[in-house]
Amino acid sequence: MNTNERISVLIETLGIRQKDFADKIHLKPNTLSMIKSNKRNVTERVIRDICREFHVNEAWLTKGEGEIFQPEEHDAIDEMIKQYRLNTRDREILHYFVRMTPENRELFYRFISSINQK
Numbered sequence: 713m714n715t716n717e718r719i720s721v722l723i724e725t726l727g728i729r730q731k732d733f734a735d736k737i738h739l740k741p742n743t744l745s746m747i748k749s750n751k752r753n754v755t756e757r758v759i760r761d762i763c764r765e766f767h768v769n770e771a772w773l774t775k776g777e778g779e780i781f782q783p784e785e786h787d788a789i790d791e792m793i794k795q796y797r798l799n800t801r802d803r804e805i806l807h808y809f810v811r812m813t814p815e816n817r818e819l820f821y822r823f824i825s826s827i828n829q830k
Contacts, residue, residue: 715774793806
């Protein structure tokens, strides 16, 4: 199985629509279709975006080695939770934040700033 075929497996495993998958990694749906059907090569950018957005193990995606998904990294967040005595909702907010795109982080910052100014 090659990288293109593993992308098909990943989409099926995630149980999401192909369009939603393509949107998340900034691809046109027809480009993703061409990748899945081996009519187009997968770029390094697409591989990086897939791994980042869906927490996919790059070794699995590119070589078929290991598990599909990366293990969750909780260490740094867990330390912050202990240090600042954060609750479950706070933890969830931190997890959402670290997975945001830089653009969404900026929007989030503006929102928080506007609340603090009131």
